[in-house]
Amino acid sequence: MTGVDFxxxxxxxxxxxxxxxxxxxxxSFDAPRGTILGLLGPNGAGKSTLLAILATxxxxxxxEVRYGRFDASAGPSLRARIGVLGHDLFLYPELTAFENLxxxxxxxxxxxxxxxxxxxxxxxxxxxxADDPVSSLSRGMRQRVALERALIHAPRLALLDEPFTxxxxxxxxxxxxxxxxxxxxxxxxxxxxxxxxxxxxLLDHAIFLREGRVVEALARPGGLRSxxxxxMGR
Amino acid sequence: MLRAIWLILRKDLxxxxxxxxIATTTVFFAVSCVLAFAFALVxxxxxxxxxxxxxLWIAIMFAGNLALGRTFERERQAETLRALMLVPAPxxxxxxxxxxxxxxxxxxxxxLLVPLVALLFQAGLxxxxxxxxxxxxxxxIGFATVGTLFAAMLVRARSRDVLLPVLLxxxxxxxxIAGVRATAALAQPDVDLGIVQFWLAxxxxxxxxxxxxxxxxxxxxxxx
Numbered sequence: 042m043t044g045v046d047f048x049x050x051x052x053x054x055x056x057x058x059x060x061x062x063x064x065x066x067x068x069s070f071d072a073p074r075g076t077i078l079g080l081l082g083p084n085g086a087g088k089s090t091l092l093a094i095l096a097t098x099x100x101x102x103x104x105e106v107r108y109g110r111f112d113a114s115a116g117p118s119l120r121a122r123i124g125v126l127g128h129d130l131f132l133y134p135e136l137t138a139f140e141n142l143x144x145x146x147x148x149x150x151x152x153x154x155x156x157x158x159x160x161x162x163x164x165x166x167x168x169x170x171a172d173d174p175v176s177s178l179s180r181g182m183r184q185r186v187a188l189e190r191a192l193i194h195a196p197r198l199a200l201l202d203e204p205f206t207x208x209x210x211x212x213x214x215x216x217x218x219x220x221x222x223x224x225x226x227x228x229x230x231x232x233x234x235x236x237x238x239x240x241x242x243l244l245d246h247a248i249f250l251r252e253g254r255v256v257e258a259l260a261r262p263g264g265l266r267s268x269x270x271x272x273m274g275r
Numbered sequence: 276m277l278r279a280i281w282l283i284l285r286k287d288l289x290x291x292x293x294x295x296x297i298a299t300t301t302v303f304f305a306v307s308c309v310l311a312f313a314f315a316l317v318x319x320x321x322x323x324x325x326x327x328x329x330x331l332w333i334a335i336m337f338a339g340n341l342a343l344g345r346t347f348e349r350e351r352q353a354e355t356l357r358a359l360m361l362v363p364a365p366x367x368x369x370x371x372x373x374x375x376x377x378x379x380x381x382x383x384x385x386x387l388l389v390p391l392v393a394l395l396f397q398a399g400l401x402x403x404x405x406x407x408x409x410x411x412x413x414x415x416i417g418f419a420t421v422g423t424l425f426a427a428m429l430v431r432a433r434s435r436d437v438l439l440p441v442l443l444x445x446x447x448x449x450x451x452i453a454g455v456r457a458t459a460a461l462a463q464p465d466v467d468l469g470i471v472q473f474w475l476a477x478x479x480x481x482x483x484x485x486x487x488x489x490x491x492x493x494x495x496x497x498x499x
């Protein structure tokens with residue numbers, strides 16, 4: 042399934058509340074193709090909620106999210122162009138790494154799903170563990186399989202929640218290179234992370250969130266850690 | 276859509292084949308339930324009239340509740356239900372894939388359960404096997420149709436283990452009544468097929484109505 046395509050995503054005044062609690066309040070931003078946008082902020086800042094809204098898993102209580110000419114009502118054809126790496130890994134522990142990737146390749150309508158799954162495992166450096174159950178893999182290995190699952194259908198929009206969790210230095214460097222190649226390939230990458238050192242130099246745009254609100258938005262951000270300290274301390 | 280249903284069903288069966296978690300607990304629970312009733316109710320080889328039908332359906336429904344809870348608990352642990360919600364198949368395909376898996380798991384339990392009940396309660400349940408298969412299949416599908424929707428809805432609720440039976444049993448009372456009455460009619464020495472047809476028609480109507488409702492409501496319910 043190829044799905045609809047789009048050149049940018051835009052959020053205009055997006056809010057989401059759960060009862061009386063405002064998880065996201067009037068967040069606005071645009072991200073064109075070939076962009077890596079970082080959502081930075083402490084726990085409970087609304088990063089994961091915003092990712093869930095962008096993934097069409099949650100509806101915004103107010104405001105609008107647009108994917109080029111489309112909105113979330115485009116349904117399955119829009120979801121075919123979105124890849125999500127959640128805080129949880131979205132993998133079946135009883136299935137092997139290969140079976141997990143082949144399952145999701147099939148569900149996303151990727152042609153030659155077996156070959157695609159093998160190629161993804163090669164790319165993750167896990168070809169020799171392809172037939173091991175996911176439950177037997179280390180946290181870092183599972184994270185790498187989960188990333189391949191999120192990207193198995195070459196999405197236009199990649200939404201990554203804490204993608205560096207559990208990765209060693211080599212795997213982190215490989216992921217940074219992978220995100221760079223996604224950018225070169227014209228993908229829009231939105232990632233929520235606490236890892237400011239890794240995000241430094243990687244992001245094209247940074248949005249600092251606190252209590253669901255945008256407190257700072259920077260293009261080509263540098264000195265993330267000092268900016269973070271400064272805006273969160275206001 | 277059919278491909279997505281098949282992939283989800285095959286995934287559920289593979290996971291179950293490897294863990295045998297749900298099949299084992301469901302079968303043990305159902306058999307224990309039937310044995311307990313048999314020891315309590317069968318006196319000197321005489322079982323109470325229509326007792327077999329009631330006990331068969333009690334075992335199916337309790338075992339079904341157990342299977343529903345565990346199936347969705349599995350999807351909750353690694354948030355894989357969210358992953359299924361994200362795939363570009365129509366969301367009712369996810370529902371149908373999960374439903375098919377639960378129906379097959381319950382059918383496997385029933386293959387063991389029906390002869391056991393017939394033997395312990397000396398009921399002529401197997402005299403009209405095709406009718407019995409129709410009644411049990413229609414009842415199981417009806418129960419699982421409602422149960423799959425409720426279990427998916429409750430997957431994020433903190434007290435889901437309590438809420439599932441509280442919501443499920445009242446709604447599926449027509450399935451229990453129709454299933455018990457049709458099975459009891461089939462267990463009579465002189466089967467009145469008119470009665471069986473009436474209750475079977477009620478079960479099929481229930482299945483159609485609730486399957487339609489579930490397919491209609493699954494997407495909006497699961498989007499939040």
